[in-house]
Amino acid sequence: MRRLIRWFALGATATLAACGGGADLGAPSVHDTSGARGSLVYNPPLRITYMDAAEFTARMQGSVSGKSLLQVAGAPRCGVQFHYIEYGTVGGAAEPTTASGALMLPTGTDPACAGPRPIVLYAHGTTTEKAYNIADITDPARPGASEGSLIAAMYAAQGFVVVAPNYAGYDSSPLPYHPYLNAEQQSSDMVDALTAARKALKDLGTTDSGKLFITGYSQGGHVAMATHRALQSAGQTVTASAPMSGPYALGTFGDAVYYGNVNLGATLFTPLLSTSYQKAYGNIYSKTTDLYEAAYAEGIDTLLPARTGMAELFSQGKLPQTALFSSTPPIPSMAAITPPTAPAEQAPLFALGFGANHLVSNAARLAYLQDAMANPDGVVPAVTTGAPAAAPGHPLRQAFRKNDMRNWTPQRPMLLCGGRADPTVFYSLNTQVMQGFWSAPSPAAAAAGRVSVLDVDSAPGANDPFAPVKMGFASAKAAMAAAGGANAVVQSYHGTLVPPFCNAAARAYFQQVLASGA
Amino acid sequence: MKNMHSLVCAAVLLAPCGAAMAQQYFVRVGGAHISPNSTATDAVGPMVPPPPSGIGMKVQSASTLFVSVARAINDNLEVEFAGGYPPTHASTADLAPHLPAHVLAYQGLTLAKVRQIAPTVFLNYKFGAPTDRWRPSVGIGINYTNFDKRTSTVAGNALNGGPTHISMSDSWGLAAQVGLSYRIDERWTIHGGLTTARVKTRLTATTAGVARTMDIRFRPAVFTLTAGYAF
Numbered sequence A: 001m002r003r004l005i006r007w008f009a010l011g012a013t014a015t016l017a018a019c020g021g022g023a024d025l026g027a028p029s030v031h032d033t034s035g036a037r038g039s040l041v042y043n044p045p046l047r048i049t050y051m052d053a054a055e056f057t058a059r060m061q062g063s064v065s066g067k068s069l070l071q072v073a074g075a076p077r078c079g080v081q082f083h084y085i086e087y088g089t090v091g092g093a094a095e096p097t098t099a100s101g102a103l104m105l106p107t108g109t110d111p112a113c114a115g116p117r118p119i120v121l122y123a124h125g126t127t128t129e130k131a132y133n134i135a136d137i138t139d140p141a142r143p144g145a146s147e148g149s150l151i152a153a154m155y156a157a158q159g160f161v162v163v164a165p166n167y168a169g170y171d172s173s174p175l176p177y178h179p180y181l182n183a184e185q186q187s188s189d190m191v192d193a194l195t196a197a198r199k200a201l202k203d204l205g206t207t208d209s210g211k212l213f214i215t216g217y218s219q220g221g222h223v224a225m226a227t228h229r230a231l232q233s234a235g236q237t238v239t240a241s242a243p244m245s246g247p248y249a250l251g252t253f254g255d256a257v258y259y260g261n262v263n264l265g266a267t268l269f270t271p272l273l274s275t276s277y278q279k280a281y282g283n284i285y286s287k288t289t290d291l292y293e294a295a296y297a298e299g300i301d302t303l304l305p306a307r308t309g310m311a312e313l314f315s316q317g318k319l320p321q322t323a324l325f326s327s328t329p330p331i332p333s334m335a336a337i338t339p340p341t342a343p344a345e346q347a348p349l350f351a352l353g354f355g356a357n358h359l360v361s362n363a364a365r366l367a368y369l370q371d372a373m374a375n376p377d378g379v380v381p382a383v384t385t386g387a388p389a390a391a392p393g394h395p396l397r398q399a400f401r402k403n404d405m406r407n408w409t410p411q412r413p414m415l416l417c418g419g420r421a422d423p424t425v426f427y428s429l430n431t432q433v434m435q436g437f438w439s440a441p442s443p444a445a446a447a448a449g450r451v452s453v454l455d456v457d458s459a460p461g462a463n464d465p466f467a468p469v470k471m472g473f474a475s476a477k478a479a480m481a482a483a484g485g486a487n488a489v490v491q492s493y494h495g496t497l498v499p500p501f502c503n504a505a506a507r508a509y510f511q512q513v514l515a516s517g518a
Numbered sequence B: 001m002k003n004m005h006s007l008v009c010a011a012v013l014l015a016p017c018g019a020a021m022a023q024q025y026f027v028r029v030g031g032a033h034i035s036p037n038s039t040a041t042d043a044v045g046p047m048v049p050p051p052p053s054g055i056g057m058k059v060q061s062a063s064t065l066f067v068s069v070a071r072a073i074n075d076n077l078e079v080e081f082a083g084g085y086p087p088t089h090a091s092t093a094d095l096a097p098h099l100p101a102h103v104l105a106y107q108g109l110t111l112a113k114v115r116q117i118a119p120t121v122f123l124n125y126k127f128g129a130p131t132d133r134w135r136p137s138v139g140i141g142i143n144y145t146n147f148d149k150r151t152s153t154v155a156g157n158a159l160n161g162g163p164t165h166i167s168m169s170d171s172w173g174l175a176a177q178v179g180l181s182y183r184i185d186e187r188w189t190i191h192g193g194l195t196t197a198r199v200k201t202r203l204t205a206t207t208a209g210v211a212r213t214m215d216i217r218f219r220p221a222v223f224t225l226t227a228g229y230a231f
Helices: A002-016 A053-061 A066-074 A147-154 A185-205 A219-233 A250-258 A266-281 A309-314 A332-337 A347-354 A362-374 A397-403 A426-438 A469-515 B002-011 B154-160
Strands: A022-025 A046-050 A079-090 A096-107 A117-123 A161-165 A208-217 A241-246 A414-418 A451-455 B026-036 B037-039 B055-059 B063-074 B076-083 B088-095 B109-117 B118-125 B135-152 B163-167 B171-183 B186-195 B199-207 B212-217 B221-230
Touching: A002 A046, A022 B163, A053 A066, A053 A079, A053 A147, A053 B163, A066 A469, A066 B088, A079 A147, A079 A185, A079 B118, A096 A147, A096 A185, A117 A219, A117 A469, A147 A161, A147 A469, A161 A185, A185 A208, A208 A219, A208 A451, A208 A469, A208 B186, A219 A241, A219 A414, A241 A469, A250 A362, A250 A397, A250 A426, A266 A397, A362 A397, A414 A426, A414 A469, A426 A451, A451 A469, B026 B186, B037 B055, B055 B109, B055 B212, B063 B088, B063 B221, B076 B135, B109 B163, B118 B171, B135 B154, B135 B163, B135 B186, B135 B199, B154 B163, B154 B199, B171 B199
Parallel strands: A022 B135, A117 A161, A117 A208, A208 A241, A241 A414, A414 A451
Antiparallel strands: A046 A079, A079 A096, A096 A161, B026 B063, B026 B221, B037 B212, B055 B088, B063 B076, B076 B118, B088 B109, B109 B135, B118 B135, B135 B171, B163 B199, B171 B186, B186 B221, B199 B212
């Protein structure tokens, strides 16, 4: 009898051992842990969701912002598969890391959606939220969802494959900071996302037509331009690009801010920039109080990107809302720029940048300005050469110069889009400075017709191909003014009003380049 | 003291106990039908709709070969070790109606196949005397459930967004059963039983490195019909 029991127990054990337990994934999946630049960590990548054209349309019609996006972007022609990619890339000091992003694929039987598709490589705008994920549009409240929906509607639903990195330092990336406006890192990040995405395409049944368009907004405008430059210098294909509302002429822009032309959002951009450049170049400060007021200095180098929202950062006193500089001039002779009172229409904006609980110490501002006066930029404070300062001595100014875009000339079509009254990234100091830099008689002048510039906040001209965009922007701006007054227009100008119209213009521009076969 | 002795016997399961009592073993072999009566929390994790995500699963019924071995402690008490051939259950999509059409298209489809090994030890009380023709019984016990084989299906991979690795935690819980046996002769009985147990597991579905979880609770109804043989 005892033997029988033993047999039974043994039998059970044997059954367990012999039947091949474990998990079966039901399909092959490759996990690339090499960490190499451009490696695709999981292939196939995760598919987050899918919408056919009708469902995407219905989704947009379900919200006020969606309805207005639908008006600008047009009805979706294609369904969209939303994939999440993770890829190997580098940090600001060339340290290996990984980052994540979106790969959006157009689907459907419409000729605009099937067959080999062009790729739009999109660079997103500044975000302070670590959890930013442009691929996750499943909940409109999540950071990244609205920009993800915008580019899906604008490009993927009209037949473009979209590759949009979240950037190193965001979402699941292990990098503990973000290499903000580091042209070399950010262009590498973009190229690595593109390389990884192309590896995924094969198994997802989408063919790359070989046409590559690069665009991006705000920070992403700078990144898009840097990526165009990097691919061009590497001898790789760029079909066309459309940097939008970006801080391209960083040297000029940085000097303008320190001269008192404080932009909206400066208290967020400053820590993002200083941390990024400190990590890359190591010489921005030896301790954070070299740059910041003591009230904010502690922990500011690890503050952004943050797990909390902007409102919490302000309410917890981690950052001042608008006061970048002290209202007391660093030295008496700088009273006229503390704050500046001209031009009159911008004076109220600049005034916001000065206050009691300010972020940057007067000593730091003074040191910056003394170098700016000794080694002036070619645009600020006075237009001279239009070029960046030849030999800045201040480490932050050296970093700006290193990441300034005034050192190359595009050989493929480029549209620079923005709005002239942008209070966050000044149009005249960035878009128009680049326009001047690439126009005769500048030695860096681009071939005729190669660089186009669009100010969405201007009156349509005769036979203006961008007339619908300009009229659409004007009516959106008027509606905003009617609803919330002039202040609402200022607050929403850069982040809400301009992006859909510049993206619509960029798409039209790309489609025109495709149609011309150039 | 006798009770104490019985408990010790129960504790050491099938090890032989004091020689003074009636020694008898029963082997029961037959069929089992398992209705898992599962309820699952909505899936949570990165890149699923916000809570409540409305994405759940139902574990479907399965039938299998049932085997148990019991040892009498006295005329009314026995310790039973129940097992059998591990059944494989289909797990189907249980989706909230608010989800978009392309997700609802998976409603009811099999997302995963899950094989479970669920050995259970019971202490059974059998009413009446060993010679009675009909003997009802009740039992309580301990169930251990291990989901040893988990296979994501084509539909499961499509809904999860790619090839998906499924893991399910082991479960320990109380079990109970009622039964009725019909005595054919000294050796043979026919036994019918209804067993349940508290089983819960955390299911983790990992797709391209992204893990989503749901907690599944089972209140299974296991119907068994067996032929018993006494030694």
